[in-house]
Amino acid sequence: MTISLRIDSLSAWHDQFQALRDVSLALEPGQSLALVGANGAGKSTLLRLLCGLVPNWQGEITLDGKPLARGNPRAASSAGLALVPEGRLLFDSLTVEENLLVGQSARKGPWDLATVYTLFPVLAERRLQRPSTLSGGQQQMLAIGRALSANPDILLCDEISLGLSPLVVGEVYAALAQVRAQGVSLVIVDQDVSRACAAADQVVCLLEGRVSHQSAAQGVTAAALKAAYFGVATEQ
Amino acid sequence: MMMIELLFQGLTLGGLYGMIGVGLALSFGILRVVNLAQGELITIGAFLAVGMISLFPALPLALVLAGAFLGCAALGVAMQALAVERAMAFRDPMVAMLVTFGLAVILRNALVESVGANLRGLDIGGLGQARVTFGGLSLGLLPLLTLGIALLSFGGLALLIFRTRFGRQVRALSDRPEIAELMGIRIRRVHAQVAALSAGLAALAGVLLAMRASVSPFSGVAHLLIAFEVVVLGGIGSIRGALGAGLLLGMTQVVSARFDGNAGLLYVHLVFFVILVLRAISGRLS
Amino acid sequence: MIRISELLVLAAGLMAAILGALFIDSGLLFLLCEVLVIFLLAQMWNLLAGFSGQMSLGHQAFVGLGAYTLFYIANHTAIPLWLVLALVPCLIGLLAIPLGLVMFHLKQAYFAVGMWVVAEILMQLTAKAQWLGGTSGMTLRPGGTMLSGEPERPAFAIAAFGAVALVVALRVFLRTRLGLATLALRENEAAAASAGVDVKRLHLILFCLTAAGTSAAGGLYYITSLYITPQDAFQINWMITMMFVTVIGGLGTLTGPALGTIILIGAREAMTAAGYSGGQYWIVMGAAAVIVLLLAPRGLWPALAPRIRAAFTTSTKSKA
Numbered sequence: 001m002t003i004s005l006r007i008d009s010l011s012a013w014h015d016q017f018q019a020l021r022d023v024s025l026a027l028e029p030g031q032s033l034a035l036v037g038a039n040g041a042g043k044s045t046l047l048r049l050l051c052g053l054v055p056n057w058q059g060e061i062t063l064d065g066k067p068l069a070r071g072n073p074r075a076a077s078s079a080g081l082a083l084v085p086e087g088r089l090l091f092d093s094l095t096v097e098e099n100l101l102v103g104q105s106a107r108k109g110p111w112d113l114a115t116v117y118t119l120f121p122v123l124a125e126r127r128l129q130r131p132s133t134l135s136g137g138q139q140q141m142l143a144i145g146r147a148l149s150a151n152p153d154i155l156l157c158d159e160i161s162l163g164l165s166p167l168v169v170g171e172v173y174a175a176l177a178q179v180r181a182q183g184v185s186l187v188i189v190d191q192d193v194s195r196a197c198a199a200a201d202q203v204v205c206l207l208e209g210r211v212s213h214q215s216a217a218q219g220v221t222a223a224a225l226k227a228a229y230f231g232v233a234t235e236q
Numbered sequence: 237m238m239m240i241e242l243l244f245q246g247l248t249l250g251g252l253y254g255m256i257g258v259g260l261a262l263s264f265g266i267l268r269v270v271n272l273a274q275g276e277l278i279t280i281g282a283f284l285a286v287g288m289i290s291l292f293p294a295l296p297l298a299l300v301l302a303g304a305f306l307g308c309a310a311l312g313v314a315m316q317a318l319a320v321e322r323a324m325a326f327r328d329p330m331v332a333m334l335v336t337f338g339l340a341v342i343l344r345n346a347l348v349e350s351v352g353a354n355l356r357g358l359d360i361g362g363l364g365q366a367r368v369t370f371g372g373l374s375l376g377l378l379p380l381l382t383l384g385i386a387l388l389s390f391g392g393l394a395l396l397i398f399r400t401r402f403g404r405q406v407r408a409l410s411d412r413p414e415i416a417e418l419m420g421i422r423i424r425r426v427h428a429q430v431a432a433l434s435a436g437l438a439a440l441a442g443v444l445l446a447m448r449a450s451v452s453p454f455s456g457v458a459h460l461l462i463a464f465e466v467v468v469l470g471g472i473g474s475i476r477g478a479l480g481a482g483l484l485l486g487m488t489q490v491v492s493a494r495f496d497g498n499a500g501l502l503y504v505h506l507v508f509f510v511i512l513v514l515r516a517i518s519g520r521l522s
Numbered sequence: 523m524i525r526i527s528e529l530l531v532l533a534a535g536l537m538a539a540i541l542g543a544l545f546i547d548s549g550l551l552f553l554l555c556e557v558l559v560i561f562l563l564a565q566m567w568n569l570l571a572g573f574s575g576q577m578s579l580g581h582q583a584f585v586g587l588g589a590y591t592l593f594y595i596a597n598h599t600a601i602p603l604w605l606v607l608a609l610v611p612c613l614i615g616l617l618a619i620p621l622g623l624v625m626f627h628l629k630q631a632y633f634a635v636g637m638w639v640v641a642e643i644l645m646q647l648t649a650k651a652q653w654l655g656g657t658s659g660m661t662l663r664p665g666g667t668m669l670s671g672e673p674e675r676p677a678f679a680i681a682a683f684g685a686v687a688l689v690v691a692l693r694v695f696l697r698t699r700l701g702l703a704t705l706a707l708r709e710n711e712a713a714a715a716s717a718g719v720d721v722k723r724l725h726l727i728l729f730c731l732t733a734a735g736t737s738a739a740g741g742l743y744y745i746t747s748l749y750i751t752p753q754d755a756f757q758i759n760w761m762i763t764m765m766f767v768t769v770i771g772g773l774g775t776l777t778g779p780a781l782g783t784i785i786l787i788g789a790r791e792a793m794t795a796a797g798y799s800g801g802q803y804w805i806v807m808g809a810a811a812v813i814v815l816l817l818a819p820r821g822l823w824p825a826l827a828p829r830i831r832a833a834f835t836t837s838t839k840s841k842a
């Protein structure tokens with residue numbers, strides 16, 4: 001099952017600070033989105049907001065036409081959203097396998113321990129270890145596996161390649177391609193614009209909380225987005 | 237011979253102290269609130285047992301323990317849901333702690349109002365005097381039973397926390413509450429369950445302490461302080477640490493009582509304070 | 523620095539203290555002394571918990587220490603009683619320095635309960651000290667003779683002036699550099715630290731000041747009762763009273779503890795007159811504290827003051 005996501009004139013605040021201004025975008029069922037932008041542009045805020053972790057917002061968000069509950073992570077989870085958070089934020093008192101088990105929800109779907117282990121065989125080898133003993137790449141895989149265990153329709157991946165070696169980044173993206181092939185929509189936040197765009201249908205660039213660029217993702221590179229990314233006028 | 241008897245007593249008491257510490261640590265570790273009413277829950281557990289036995293003198297010990305556990309667990313859930321959970325919503329963690337202090341004062345005085353201020357013992361019939369002999373070593377049946385129940389509680393708690401779905405949720409919640417909620421964990425419900433479990437453990441320890449020596453409605457403060465000392469010395473997240481710290485304090489009390497009959501908990505508190513000073517000097521303890 | 527209005531308040535306080543001590547009847551003076559002592563104690567606890575964010579559950583230790591130190595020095599030396607009362611806070615304030623240095627290794631909740639353990643230790647050590655009378659305690663006999671006259675009269679004068687002076691001093695203090703740092707500490711410890719406030723030193727200073735103030739108030743209280751035991755002087759009810767007064771009245775405000783004292787003592791006198799027991803009184807106060815904490819976590823005064831002010835300004839406006 002796949003669902004659509006619509007965001008209309010969304011603004012969001014952290015206390016007094018406005019982190020998102022009038023953001024609108026739409027994601028058709030099964031489509032994937034690359035979400036890019038400089039540091040502090042509001043990418044994480046948007047993903048966390050969708051998951052119910054930022055309660056203070058205005059605007060309209062619908063999943064398959066149904067409005068998203070405000071500040072309710074459980075509702076977001078059962079509506080089909082799952083987050084691979086920036087910094088992974090794994091449960092360190094739980095083993096690898098327990099992290100995956102905790103991620104499971106009441107939603108039905110293809111992802112269980114066995115399929116996650118097929119996607120990331122290294123996790124099966126380490127199933128009884130603590131996440132803190134894993135390498136950065138393995139931790140990122142565990143974070144993805146934990147989010148997948150909820151059988152989401154839309155997987156939100158924040159800073160997916162941060163701190164990983166190029167080789168490992170390749171592995172992670174290969175796994176994401178398999179996830180996408182299963183019909184899961186991806187929203188990928190990454191500093192590596194070309195890579196994120198190559199894995200998506202559509203690209204949205206944020207600049208100081210606003211949408212500064214929106215287009216098909218095919219072939220978009222960092223150089224092409226320079227103005228939207230940094231906000232400098234690059235007139236030629 | 238006397239030495240062994242003393243060691244054995246210290247072991248028993250230490251097990252109980254570990255148990256009351258673990259109850260406090262459990263709620264502190266998950267809820268991030270030091271429950272200052274924990275001592276009162278221990279005492280109320282003991283008085284529930286006293287009440288049950290005076291109503292039904294033939295009630296088996298297992299049922300008495302179960303009754304006290306359930307009674308205190310219900311009280312723990314009620315306090316959590318009605319007051320502490322709401323107080324936890326405020327940004328300042330002091331508020332929740334002050335609320336539990338207020339609850340402790342209410343419970344203590346409610347207990348005095350309803351049962352009077354006198355010391356009460358738990359009448360357990362012949363069990364108090366019975367002894368068993370192992371290869372020439374004669375030990376009291378009651379302390380043996382107490383130690384057994386304490387160890388069973390520890391084992392049961394460890395199984396619950398490390399082997400069940402509930403335990404997984406509890407640990408996840410204590411690691412990262414925000415992400416745990418994202419995983420669909422019902423935070424308030426887990427909080428209430430933890431409060432129930434912690435209060436239930438307090439009640440079990442309370443009943444066992446009352447079988448060992450009499451209790452008064454004012455015993456709560458002493459119980460709370462011991463539980464706290466066990467938590468500080470043993471560390472929050474560690475069931476084994478709690479057991480170790482409990483043993484140290486239990487031994488201290490039993491040995492000091494031998495040399496100085498009316499010292500009460502003085503030496504226990506002193507040992508704790510001295511360790512604190514040593515840690516402060518050596519700069520450990522962050 | 524100190525303002526003219528504050529000097530006037532001090533002078534008025536002094537007059538009231540002297541006149542009250544001379545003319546109020548002795549029975550009422552005892553009650554007033556107690557009220558003032560409770561106000562002073564609560565204000566000390568408030569300074570530590572409400573302003574510097576360090577909650578202690580063991581400040582009854584300083585009540586007991588202050589009272590015992592006072593009794594011991596007064597009974598065994600020829601130093602005049604009221605001079606001893608001035609000495610006590612200095613001694614206890616100094617004693618609080620090493621204690622604070624050790625206890626500050628415990629943070630937040632750990633510090634709070636750790637202080638409680640300290641109070642228990644002191645109570646039990648005092649009960650064991652035969653030279654302090656053990657569990658049966660001591661009678662106040664300054665210089666070896668029974669106290670003559672009516673100690674509640676000078677005690678009232680000191681407590682009344684002390685209460686006024688304390689509030690004025692705190693107002694002045696909160697305007698000084700150290701005071702502003704304290705306020706910054708209350709708002710945000712990390713921010714205060716990054717703004718160059720030496721948080722640890724400030725905590726220690728406030729800890730010692732409140733220890734000294736608490737011991738003086740404790741000493742004053744036991745002068746009027748002439749008799750002291752460990753069970754009484756170190757009792758946790760001191761702590762409960764300080765906390766409830768502050769929490770109900772208003773944490774981190776100067777007026778809050780005054781309001782809280784009036785509420786607590788008022789309720790106690792009313793409930794005692796109506797035949798309720800001490801236990802029932804504490805149940806009601808505990809419930810009041812919990813309810814106030816849940817509805818207005820900073821206490822009644824901060825919750826009510828803006829409304830009172832608003833009502834006042836609208837009524838004066840409508841008159842005009």
Ligand SMILES: Nc1ncnc2c1ncn2[C@@H]1O[C@H](COP(=O)(O)OP(=O)(O)OP(=O)(O)O)[C@@H](O)[C@H]1O
Pocket residue numbers: 014015017019037038039040041042043044045046086
């Ligand atoms: N919890 C918070 N409280 C206050 N401000 C916040 C909070 N989280 C984020 N911000 C602010 O909101 C803005 C957007 O932050 P956000 O984390 O969404 O950016 P980002 O695009 O994810 O940046 P990065 O590339 O650094 O991850 C930043 O200016 C940040 O300082």
Ligand SMILES: [Mg+2]
Pocket residue numbers: 043044045086158159
């Ligand atoms: Mg981010």
